[in-house]
Amino acid sequence: MMQQSAPSADPLLKVDNLVVEYFVGGKTVHAVSGVSLEIARGETLGLVGESGCGKSTLGRAVLQLRPAVSGTVLFDGHELTAMQGDRLRKMRQRVQLIFQDPIASLNPRRRIGDIVAEPLVIAGMKDPEKRNQLVSDVLTAVGLDPALVVGRLPHEFSGGQCQRICIARALVLNPDFIICDEPVSALDVSIRAQILNLLEEMKARYGLTLLFIAHDLAVVKAVSDRVAVMYLGRLCEVGPSEQLFATPAHPYTALLIEAIPVPDPDVRPAESVAVGEPPSPIAPPSGCRFRTRCPRADQQCVTEVPELRRVAPGQFAACHHPLI
């Protein structure tokens, strides 16, 4: 089994060798193929990768919204993969999800007050006054005025405000863990910074642990303690944010960093650092899945799947020919 960095002796979330597959038209999509990771209490783990790499599937599989083929998900010592029915529902109250499209994730026919109160209703809180108080508190916390907001419908709000409402809904049950799936990708640059700052503020205030899924490395770095890089269903590299960006060990991590457009005209864009496109997860390459685009690939990469290995303190890479 793949080894994994141990950020603490008692992680809040421990994913072990998780495999998730879809079956489409008689073919198997290898969405997540043996991913192991841990998230310590109070930590933000950033998960980056390009579309189709399995990062969202991984997030959903953690919540058991997507059944795993094999592997385990331990949340606060409880094995979610073995749980069903009421027990799983109860456990899910401690884990919340924020989606990419804030407008699409709010029911357009319901008032904001009801939307934010719904998790409380589902959790069985009967007292409407208590519910209203909690809703009002959490809306204030995310920077909205409850008096002006609760009676209105989602279409009356901008994308940034809708994302604040989604964050309020995620927080209202006072969860321990939030999975943020591309929470700022649909927002404009000037609004993006507001929401990232808000997430950081809420994390401190509510003592949250976050799994922050995004494709934008700079955004991920801004909020994460550690970053995990995913490619075609497998983890390429995991490490502390600063260290990973300063000295990437996996060629794919290096490629991602190089591909970011830098807002400085004196930095000439590196010509064609990226070659090719990700292969289909229906027929992933043998051995290392990145080998078809990797400048360092050789015969070993074709035949042998690289395991995550320690390349520096706290930093692990799955590569036969790491850069460090």
Add this chain to the structure above:
Amino acid sequence: MTDRVLLSIENVTVDLPTPRGNLRAVDGVDLKLGAGRTLGIVGESGCGKTMLSRAVLQLLPKKAKLSGRVMFDGRDLVSLDRESLRKLRGRSLAVVFQDPMTSLNPVLTIGTQLIETLQEHLELDLSTAKKRSVELLAAVGIPAPEQRLTQYPHQLSGGMRQRVAIAIALSCEPELLIADEPTTALDVTIQAQILDLLAREQRRRHMAMIIITHDLGVVAGRTDEVAVMYAGRVVERAPTQALFKKMRMPYTEALLAAIPKIDTAPHTVLPAISGRPPDPTRPLKGCSFSPRCRYAVARCHAEKPGLTAAETPAHQFACFHPIEIEAGVPA
């Protein structure tokens, strides 16, 4: 800068009637672009950048009202008849849209779409058009181009589709290519490839190009000039080097500062711009950015600043209190 002016946008205003009243999408924009030069138009959603490009292409919604002139190669596109416009578009004036899935016809093969464009505008016979199509697909980096001709758009990845859209846009050797958020729908490693491809073809063909984007990072290394738009107006324009060296308009500065950079330390509080852009159906009396601007004074709320020149006439900004400090790129 001795190049002849290819495109001149003169005092262009676009009004859209909406149930909530008139929406001024573009508000008195003046821009010039020389032959073979690259202009970046930067702004957030709703700033009017896409409407401006539609005004140039004369592809505005039917209800839209346009005033001003769009001079392209000596002709005013606004007063041109439909037939002449149709001949011009695709021939000397080409466009690449954000989503290649919507700009390609899903029920026609790649080959049909390319060959159709070539035959329509260049009057080539079928076998020459076919040969040119293969060359074009190869030029935009599509492997096995002959086989691609018989494929449909849904059989290609997003990056490949965008390459096909670029091949179609380049097919008639246009003088001006408008790329409207050409990489927004693509992954970051593919984005770099597509931007490289556009830059390479632009240089090779000595074609003028307008890149419309929300990402200052995309324009920084790849344009000669940048125009920053906010609430329908150009609020700052300058040669790219000059702009990034010394931003004068507080909005441009704030926009750049709000982007997390790759060297931003984890858990840094980002300098966010508070509030949000004004409602375009309720135009403000003063500077549109004044409610969000940290330098705003009474005059900014009462009066609309026009574009004024900085040290050089090429660098213009619309602000009563421009930033004076020499600014590098904030880390």
